[in-house]
Amino acid sequence: MQLKLFILLLGLSSLAHVAANAHGLRPIGAGHASLSIKRQEPQPGQTLYVNAPACDYFQCSVKFKTGDLVAVNWINAPRSGNVQVSLMTHNSEKLAHKLTTAPPKMPHKFCDSDEGFGVAVKGRTCGRVEFKMPSLVGTGNYTVRVNSLPPAPYQEEYTDVVLVKKTKDDIAFRLLTIRGVDGSIHTPTGKGYPSSLSKAD
Numbered sequence: 001m002q003l004k005l006f007i008l009l010l011g012l013s014s015l016a017h018v019a020a021n022a023h024g025l026r027p028i029g030a031g032h033a034s035l036s037i038k039r040q041e042p043q044p045g046q047t048l049y050v051n052a053p054a055c056d057y058f059q060c061s062v063k064f065k066t067g068d069l070v071a072v073n074w075i076n077a078p079r080s081g082n083v084q085v086s087l088m089t090h091n092s093e094k095l096a097h098k099l100t101t102a103p104p105k106m107p108h109k110f111c112d113s114d115e116g117f118g119v120a121v122k123g124r125t126c127g128r129v130e131f132k133m134p135s136l137v138g139t140g141n142y143t144v145r146v147n148s149l150p151p152a153p154y155q156e157e158y159t160d161v162v163l164v165k166k167t168k169d170d171i172a173f174r175l176l177t178i179r180g181v182d183g184s185i186h187t188p189t190g191k192g193y194p195s196s197l198s199k200a201d
Contacts, residue, residue, distance in 0.1 A: 083104055
């Protein structure tokens with residue numbers, strides 16, 4: 001009697017499993033793919049990576065108007081040469097403005113190694129420049145490109161889309177000082193930087 005009951009229960013379980021699969025259902029406890037959409041971007045590694053300006057999800061955009069503070073931050077640039085920071089148009093295929101050059105790295109207290117501003121991460125270097133969006137940049141869609149310069153091997157990386165709205169304000173391009181997490185000030189002058197009053201190309 002117990003054997004017959006066991007066979008009956010086994011048969012009912014099999015029928016339920018078939019019916020569930022026929023309707024596209026999955027058994028309880030089975031693994032399933034996440035439906036959440038994660039931002040699709042390269043992760044910080046041993047190659048150049050730009051983590052600012054950025055927004056929080058895939059295919060989002062960062063908005064600036066003339067005079068807004070812009071921080072460009074990168075990780076793990078090749079150390080044997082400086083980097084070039086530029087604005088690109090036409091899906092990152094056309095150079096709009098060369099903004100500045102900078103050293104490939106700086107003390108961690110002045111930049112973000114992707115674990116928070118000023119937080120040192122073992123095995124990562126970081127660099128950063130800050131400026132106000134200059135009036136020479138017209139209204140439009142851009143991306144920020146950071147690329148390595150000789151003698152370093154060439155690498156380039158791009159940010160999320162940057163939407164710029166030009167206003168009537170007259171703002172020259174000028175690199176700004178950066179305040180570190182300990183209150184100290186980094187002044188962007190010297191090797192690797194152009195004149196602090198240099199305009200973009």
